[in-house]
Amino acid sequence: MTNQISKTTFLKYLRCPRAAAFEGDAAAIVRDYQRNLAHIGGEEKAKILEEETKEKLRQLFIRLIENDEGGAESEAEIESGDFDGLLKDDLTLKAMLSTYFKIEQLTAEKAKKTFGGQVLSGMRVGDQVIGQRYINLFKDGFNFHSFVDVVQEDDSAVRIIEAKSTTSKKFAELGPKKNKELCPIFERSPFGVLRLKEDFEDFKPFDKYYDNREKLMDRFRDVGRYVYDLAWQRYIIENSTDDKREYRYYLAVLNSDYVFDGRQDEKGENIYDADDLIVLVDLTQVTKDMLLIVDRDVNTVIDRINKPDFSRVPLEKPKCKINGSYDQCPWLKICMKDLMVPDKNSLYVYRGGHTGFGPASDKSKEKVQKEKIEELIWRGITKALDIDYDWLNDTQKVQYDVIKSGKTFVDKKVIKAMFKDLKYPLFHLDFETMNFPIPMYRGEVPYQQSLFQYSLHIERTPGVCDKEKDNVSFLSTGKTDDREEFIKSMIKNIPANQGGTVIVYNAIFESGRLRELIEMFPKYAVELNSILERIYDLKDILDPSKKIIADYEYLKSKPCTFNYYNESFQRSYSIKKVLPVFAPHLDYANLDEVHNGLDAQAAFMRLKYLEGKAFDETYKNMIEYCKQDTWAMFEIMQGLRKLINEK
DNA sequence: TCAGAGCTTGTTTCGGCAAA
């Protein structure tokens, strides 16, 4: 039997030798699980199947990593919870399928318009896309295969187009900066195609042109990973066809400057101008230069499948995607355990630790090279307290002390002074948004954070606020463009003439949204500006930003940046880490349906299609979630008040 | 007057974090 290797599988094997070895043995177990799950009836049975599968994986991994090099020891034993990520059904991905398909359709339209000829793309049947061009290459007993999103061809040329749901920005703005001015390495051709400057006749290479071009060829970079996909396709095609026509290779991405004009058809569906929304990026020359890299990678993958190697590998940030979320290595937890890196209070807990650790630099002597976290871990220094105290900066020393003593760090004097600057009534405000690749409403751009909900708790005098009575909110029904209703409701509840501080958590987000509203709805500019000017970031009280430090005389002399640090924060000041310390009784897990911002987005997507009781249920759950968010802010402030008034 | 060393200052790049 020939081994089938899809592009996704290929990339999994390419991560590292150990990931490849794990993949081979674990993939069969995961495949079995998915097959059985499809035929199983009832939630309870599915739960049992999941537990059984995790136990199988656990047993497998205990065997795999307990090799002669040591491996996981009892204190860092592998738990079945370490496989959660592997078995999780990707709901977000499923919800996005129709959007990805829409982008492919628009790409086909654009290709037809730009180049004419024959255009072949997929057709949607349920959750499947059929009819795309199949490409494959047999090599050393393997079948490397893939589908091409869009193929355009005529008598003389074939154009291979890979559609990606990212924006043109990262290509259009690639290039060095000189005196704060960008020198892009791409330029729009008369046909509106983004091409490298070298493709134009009058090309003269400028400083750092080739450094930036190199970035396109590095699959661990933001731009490079898209280009790699295309180069892989090219490799398969060039090694499996003897077609003599000219082949050109393009990525299709969303134009970040596209503004949706709000046009709709008679059924109320949005009409997009494909020619304007889609940008083609010509990567023919770059992908050609990458063929050698891909060839080497293909041989590496074949080798790894034929000779699995389970031995330990050093962690590498860009490869393993440590701290990355969606593209993190699925085996990272296993490697971490194997290297004795604890879940809590590891070396990764230090703020600014990514730059490494080393002796404090002495101005009179030469600079000492810092050691990266991954190097230290490889040497067996894995816990936060393992590190030499003198190798830490002032902020990190505070973290060390907190872990060592188990006591929270609090600068009561500073927090007290910051509280004095608040003007009552306090408006605790929180937004929920939807960021869709393709804009939803008139005036929006790709990935616009489109506002659909807010919650507001009004605290008229210090410490006096009722969770129900003092709460107002707005939630769009999702069936129409309600943004103007949203604004009217908000400016009524936060009056411009009344004063009072507007409290938000992580102000960058809320102020950004307000500025966008002013841009799109200038007739409310005065009222919206009044809110914008009164915004105060609750996070600044715990962890002051640079701007706040500059504003407050008493913060300037502080060596450590924190005002408050608790061990359970694990360096993060996100509200989900902070809230449990101040209000352990407020648990997001107790809410129905919506537990975080991404759940709220998913619920809002459903809302559009719900009616009657189901609609009411989801609508209510969304209101409750957002209310909890602003109430949490009030509770954190109450906790801080109690703290600073203690003797 | 010039070249080179060493220092200071400014700019660019990078990685990480927060929100949804």
Add this chain to the structure above:
DNA sequence: TTTGCCGAAACAAGCTCTGA
């Protein structure tokens, strides 16, 4: 997946000093 912000490192440019 996006945005903006931040701090540190890396790099670049300009200055002074020194010795010839």
